[in-house]
Amino acid sequence: MNVPRSGSATCRGAVRLPLLLALVLTGAAALAPRGAEVFEFWYREILPRWVDATRAVGARVPFSLSQVSLLALVLLALALSWRGVRAARAEGARWTWPWALLRPWIAIALWVYVLAVLPWGVLHRRLPLEERRAWPALATSEVVNALRREAAALARSLESQGGAELAPRTEENEAQLSLRAAQCGLDAVRALDPAPPLEASGAREFFPRGALAALGIAGIFLPGWMEPHVEGALTPAERFFAIAHEEAHRAGFTSEAEANLAAYLGLARAAEGELREAALVGLLLHAEGPLLDPAHGPPIVLPARVLEAARAARRRAREQRWDAAARSAARVNDAYLRASGDRGGVRSYGVFPELLARARASGL
Ligand SMILES: [Zn+2]
Secondary structure, three states: OOOOHHHHHHHHHHHHHHHHHHHHHHHHHHHOOOOOHHHHHHHHHHHHHHHHHHHHHHHHOOOOHHHHHHHHHHHHHHHHHHHHHHHHHHHOOOOOHHHHHHHHHHHHHHHHHHHHHHHHHHHHOOOOHHHHOOOOOOOHHHHHHHHHHHHHHHHHHHHHHOHHHOOOOOHHHHHHHHHHHHHHHHHHHHHHOOOOOOOOOOOEEOOOOOHHHHOOOOEEEEOOOOEEEEOOOOOHHHHHHHHHHHHHHHOOOOOHHHHHHHHHHHHHOOOOHHHHHHHHHHHHHHOHHHHHOHHHOOOOOOOHHHHHHHHHHHHHHHHHOOHHHHHHHHHHHHHHHHHHOOOOHHHHHHHHHHHHHHHHHOOO
């Protein structure tokens, strides 16, 4: 049985076009020195237009473009595999059949690289925030002390407001706070960097609910469509922090440490107690040792609501995480972060407290 000739040509094109794009763009980005003006140009001129365009498209459809794209990619993979199997059977025992089977998967991998990794990778070649802002390097003890001062000050601001003043939690109130959390992330990006003017978009819930939690992930951001998604089963504090974090990605902060820093700084200066509480819970989850370990001095006195929210977040993560899946997801995420230029990989998430201490030491 013969495979139709046009199908085979399409399959070859599906490999060659992304391969060409990948080679040309990766080569050009690699040749320009890290921090070159071309990456700033991408950040200031291309990114905002891209975000506006995807926002305009996204506003017209009632579904998540990222999730539909992921589904389309899976269907394409299945279709190409079927075509590969047919081609392999037609080739019989000749040596070319492994190539016929591999080709669809190579095509998919190349398209994912060109659409999702490459545009983000270009932005990663801007200088890291601490180099651009010349933040001082700190000794470990200085970092610990700065974090303790930070948490104590934020705890005082929450205590002075008083837990009783927090508005009762309703669905409408929660939606408003979610949008405010996104705005906080965006405002912090602007305070740290001359960022493109954008409107906050908030985040969609990832469907199906519980899927990201099983993988041990709070939120996901596919650079192609610039649509932030968060896990629907998060506790409120985690949710606000994740929304502000994803919004910082949308505004062009590629590093996980920088996105966490923007989420914290934005939420910590919010007028709403719930959002400042989310900032403190986020800091506690990332820097429990410096704040509570007696080795660093008497534990910082934190409001009972904050300690309970952090416990609830840990409990949720433990109960919902599917450990084997979460471990492979962490490996995939690590590879993704490194491939797109975040040199710390998944460790980058945990670097944020140190970055916060350095930012404060520079007077931010
Ligand atoms: Zn992130």
